[in-house]
Amino acid sequence: MITFISSIIILILGYVFYGKYIERVFEIYPDKKTPAYCKQDNMDFVPLPAWKGWMIQLLNIAGLGPVFGAVAGALYGPVAFIWIVIGCIVAGGVHDYFSGMLSLRHGGAQFPMLVQHYLGKVIRVFTDVVSVVLMVLVAAAFVAGPAQLLSSKTPISFFVALIIIFTYFILAAILPINKIIGRIYPVFGVILIVMAVSIAAALIFSGKHIPEITVHNLHPKGLPVWPLLMVTISCGAISGFHCTQSPIISRTVKNESEGRKVFYGAMISEGIIALIWAAAGMTFFGGTEGLAAKLQSVGPAGVVDQISIELLGPFGSILALLGVIILPITTGDTALRSARMIIEDFMKGKVNIKPKALMIAASFAVGLPAFILSMIDYSFLWRYVGFTNQIVATVMLWVSVCYLLRYSKKHLVAGIPALFMTASISVYVLYAPEGLALPYQTALIGGSIVFLIVSSLYVRTILKYAKPNSMPAPARDLYTS
Structure with missing residues (x-):
């Protein structure tokens, strides 16, 4: 219990102090007119209040990610608390803040455009492909569960449920952001927050023993904590999906001073939600072996449903039903909207098609x-979502490093998490079944080699920007891009 409550307090303090420090490192310009006004088109560029931007950003990046991922990460035991807290404050919050604010500084640019500007065209093409694939996988993975639940609770068939959900997805992707997303997301956001707060309060006052901190690996199958935990719990710690969503909101931010609340604040909020569900997963089912058996038999949706009913009764059942149906959809719709925006950016000037036709x-x-992939097994899709997601996160951190180096700012705030994630994803791709499936020791050696190569390139870049006369125009001039 002490560990759980302390973790929440540390996350809040991380927002107050470290988030403010990151804002100072980035250096905001509250006097500058943002793209929401400069490019206002009543479609994507629309000024929104900060509270609404925060709410939409939270739902865009969260959905059921910090719920299902945290429950699965609870298999490793209380070490998951450590990863959520440190990852969220030092890596995820930094990642989300820079992705949102750099998009804003570059006129609401999509993530691949930022990659091209700071890392070059070759990596941009790679990022375009990986980002769109990630968006498609996320939309597919997050729609299958709601469709199955709808078909089990109503006379609607699974196929018809998919058609209904994807019809909404297309509408949400092509209609102005303030027509659907801006109107219904605050309601969905209340559901997500009430669900998390209710579970946390009931968990604290239930008298159940929430495990205290330990660095021991409690996974029933003995799977290694590093790097598997860093991929299992991505939403709630650091997730590359977030940098594909941030441009949606960067085009609505009214003032740069709102960036910390909207981007870093949404990440911290998601971390708190992940902590709550990780604690619930560890507390119920008699330990990690019981949790593993339950996940095997009823899946993450069944685990969430059972925890909600036991803690909150009929009210919990309704919340779980709404959460498992609605929240994944709020991730899938903006995933397709982001993918649409990425494709539009890539195709502009290359095809002679009217903007509205290109958008559709x-x-x-x-x-x-x-839609086609949504009919494939969810667990299969989720494995590939995991590592493509963290590849994108790693690239975004390196974009942040290059920005900080270019403008002589304190680059280690992004450089240290970038190096950590580079090592993590390298070992994961070499070790995981969906990767090369090499023995763990071999994967560690291979990951170490990648880490050393990237570290040497980092040092070389540091030395390059340390040379006299290597500075471009001031960062505030990015608004002219």
């Missing part, structure tokens, strides 16, 4: 494969 074509181009 791009929406269907990503919606159709997501």
Whole structure:
């Protein structure tokens, strides 16, 4: 119990102090007019209040990610608390703040455009592909569960449920942000927050023993904590999906001073939600072996449903039903909207198509494969979502490093988490079944080699920008980009 409550307090303090420090390192310009006004088009560029931007950002990045991922991460025991707290404050919050604010500084640019500006065209093409694939996988993975639950609770068939959800997805992707997303997301946000707060309060006052801190690996199968935990709990610690969502909100931010609340604040909020569900997963089912058996038999949705009913009764059942159906959809719709925006940015100037026609074509181009993939087994999809997600997160951290180096700012705030995630994802791809499936020791050696190569390139870049006369125009001039 002490560990759980202390972790929440540390996350809040992380927002207050470290978030403010990151804001100072980035250096905001409250006097500058943001793209929400400069490019206002009543479609994507629309000024929104900070509270609404925060709410939409939270739902965009959260959904059921910090719920299902945290429950699965609870298999490793209380060490999951450590990863959520440190990862969220030092890595995830930094990642989300820089992705949102750099997008804003570059006129609401999508993530691949930022990659091209700071890392070059070759890596941008790679990032375009990986980002769109990630968006499609997320939309597919997060829609199958709600469709199955709808078909089990109503006369609607699974296939019809998929068609209904994807029809909404297409509409949410092509209609102005303040027509659907800006109106219904605050309601969905209340559901997510009430669900998390209710579970936390009931858990604290239930008298159940929430495990205290330990660095021991309690996974029933003895799977290594590093790097598997860093991929299992991504939403709630650090997630590359977030940098694909931040441009949606960067185009609505009214003032740079709101960035910490909207971007860093949403990440901290998601971390608190992840802590709550990780604690619930560890507390119920008699330990990690019982949790593993329950996940095997009823899946994460069944685990969430059982915890909610036991803690909150009929009210919990309603919350769980609403959460498992609605919250994944709020991630899937903006995933397709982001993919649509990425494709539009890539195709501009390359095809002679009217902007509205291009927008509709791009929406269907990503919606159709997501619809087809949604009929594949969820667990299979989620494995590939995991490592593509963290590859994107790592690239975004390196974009942040290059920005900080270019403008002579304190680059280690992004450099240290970038190096850590580089090592983590390298070992994961070499070790995991969906990667090369090499023995763990071999994967560690291979990951160490990648880490050393990237570290040497980092040092070389540091030395490059340390040379006299290597500075470009001031960072505030990015608004002219």
